[in-house]
Amino acid sequence: DAGVTQSPTHLIKTRGQQVTLRCSPKSGHDTVSWYQQALGQGPQFIFQYYEEEERQRGNFPDRFSGHQFPNYSSELNVNALLLGDSALYLCASSLVAGEKLFFGSGTQLSVL
Amino acid sequence: GDSVTQMEGPVTLSEEAFLTINCTYTATGYPSLFWYVQYPGEGLQLLLKATKADDKGSNKGFEATYRKETTSFHLEKGSVQVSDSAVYFCALILNDYKLSFGAGTTVTVRA
Numbered sequence: 001d002a003g004v005t006q007s008p009t010h011l012i013k014t015r016g017q018q019v020t021l022r023c024s025p026k027s028g029h030d031t032v033s034w035y036q037q038a039l040g041q042g043p044q045f046i047f048q049y050y051e052e053e054e055r056q057r058g059n060f061p062d063r064f065s066g067h068q069f070p071n072y073s074s075e076l077n078v079n080a081l082l083l084g085d086s087a088l089y090l091c092a093s094s095l096v097a098g099e100k101l102f103f104g105s106g107t108q109l110s111v112l
Numbered sequence: 113g114d115s116v117t118q119m120e121g122p123v124t125l126s127e128e129a130f131l132t133i134n135c136t137y138t139a140t141g142y143p144s145l146f147w148y149v150q151y152p153g154e155g156l157q158l159l160l161k162a163t164k165a166d167d168k169g170s171n172k173g174f175e176a177t178y179r180k181e182t183t184s185f186h187l188e189k190g191s192v193q194v195s196d197s198a199v200y201f202c203a204l205i206l207n208d209y210k211l212s213f214g215a216g217t218t219v220t221v222r223a
Binding site (some may be wrong): 004031033035040041042043044045048056058090092094100101103104105106 | 116148153154155156157158161201203208209210211212213214215216
């Protein structure tokens, strides 16, 4: 059983560009959450998707958007990239009523 | 808002030493509490959890007790190994299922 998979593992972009990160949840999980982990910091909650809708959102600007597909996989999109968006982006999946989150290994985004 | 404060690192220990990482929390309700571990180059893994006051979570020799009176969830291990070198995160979750993490504590164990 594959766990949470994320792609790509590394990405380099320049300021002003747009990026799309992808996540496939653990088998049987229907809820996907995204976190941003800056270097030396704890992960910060971006948003959570369930039934293809954004259910909760953290303190991130509208440049950060997402999508969930019928197969529960998810995308994170970031527009107009800033240097400060450089971070490890983590995807976590869970059952809707559960608390146990399973994390992927993350996508390391570098904005130059 | 809900938040977690954990002791700053880095922490460097010798093998077989005793490890304690302090964690305190602020929450409007009664959260569940977690310790996650991040090994070099890997994603976050759940180490242990506790869902109510006085619960003790344990795994791989690590323990933490949910102390409501002191709003704490300190992580302990009696005898660390080199393989325990990692970054440890304390976290809480309330009814909204959004994890709030501390800043992390880097632990290095030397042989």
